[in-house]
Amino acid sequence: MSSGSSDTGNLFSFAKTLDQELAALLRGASLECIVCGEFVMHARGGVVFCPECGVQLGPEAALSDRPELEFLSQAG
Numbered sequence: 001m002s003s004g005s006s007d008t009g010n011l012f013s014f015a016k017t018l019d020q021e022l023a024a025l026l027r028g029a030s031l032e033c034i035v036c037g038e039f040v041m042h043a044r045g046g047v048v049f050c051p052e053c054g055v056q057l058g059p060e061a062a063l064s065d066r067p068e069l070e071f072l073s074q075a076g
């Protein structure tokens with residue numbers, strides 16, 4: 001038996017698409033949540049969050065640098 005890796009390609013392209021969606025969101029080129037498709041809100045520090053499902057997206061540096069963002073995640 002051989003360990004077929006045909007599915008890996010699909011996973012990779014899926015992740016790549018998510019990465020592009022995330023980049024578009026952070027640039028402000030897209031305003032739709034990548035999780036639920038609702039409009040997202042832009043917070044300080046280049047962080048984007050979705051009031052509908054509570055997901056937060058943004059540069060890791062900004063997320064770890066701003067304690068108040070943890071309050072947002074708990075509010076959801």
Ligand SMILES: [Zn+2]
Nearest residue numbers: 033036050053
């Ligand atoms: Zn959402």
